[in-house]
Amino acid sequence: MLKLWDSNQDGKLAKEEINDPKVVKGWGETDLDSDGHLGARDWRFYRSKRAVQNGVNAFRLGGQGDVTEKNFLWRYTKSLPNVPSPLLYNGVLFLVKEGGILTTLDPVTGNVLKQARLEGAPGAYFSSPVGADGKVYTLSEEGKLTVLKAAGDWEILSVSDLGDESHSTPAIAGKRMYVRTHGMLYCFGKQ
Numbered sequence: 001m002l003k004l005w006d007s008n009q010d011g012k013l014a015k016e017e018i019n020d021p022k023v024v025k026g027w028g029e030t031d032l033d034s035d036g037h038l039g040a041r042d043w044r045f046y047r048s049k050r051a052v053q054n055g056v057n058a059f060r061l062g063g064q065g066d067v068t069e070k071n072f073l074w075r076y077t078k079s080l081p082n083v084p085s086p087l088l089y090n091g092v093l094f095l096v097k098e099g100g101i102l103t104t105l106d107p108v109t110g111n112v113l114k115q116a117r118l119e120g121a122p123g124a125y126f127s128s129p130v131g132a133d134g135k136v137y138t139l140s141e142e143g144k145l146t147v148l149k150a151a152g153d154w155e156i157l158s159v160s161d162l163g164d165e166s167h168s169t170p171a172i173a174g175k176r177m178y179v180r181t182h183g184m185l186y187c188f189g190k191q
Helices: 021-025 040-051
Strands: 056-059 072-076 087-089 092-097 101-105 112-117 130-132 135-139 144-149 156-161 171-173 176-180 185-189
Touching: 087 130, 130 171
Parallel strands: none
Antiparallel strands: 056 072, 087 092, 092 101, 101 112, 130 135, 135 144, 144 156, 171 176, 176 185
8 A cells, every 4th residue: 555655655654645535534543543644553453444244143052162153043234233232122133223224133034024214213323222011212313212113024103302412222120211311311101
């Protein structure tokens, strides 16, 4: 890359010398020592990060020794969340990602059961989905709390606008659910 991009021939790559938008976009994460240049260590990190294939992987439990290949069941690599954890609830695996895209998978086969946008709740998602009382709850960064029927062929039951941003996952305790936004703590429950 030095031969290709090091226009001032100083043996280092500065941001303004790089013609690859992918490298420039992730500059802050790639320049590990924040010295304004990409060194050998930075470049190795960038290349290893680009070589990794993210996915949800399923493995059969049990066995002895290295059973990675022997116990591998399936892998799903599309529409993956960046921050939220998957939720396994009522025999269905729920994944929510940016843009409010919700995917349900059969946890036995890895087959997609349904994938669609959460109408009324687009945007970024940092909160993980949670399940209770036969429902799945998702919370967008914008504070849109979506209640879904907990099924492979899910449907939206309601969308509530909490009017404040949130980056936290709802917490369930007993018959109550606690939802924290940046400025408020809500408690929802049944009598």
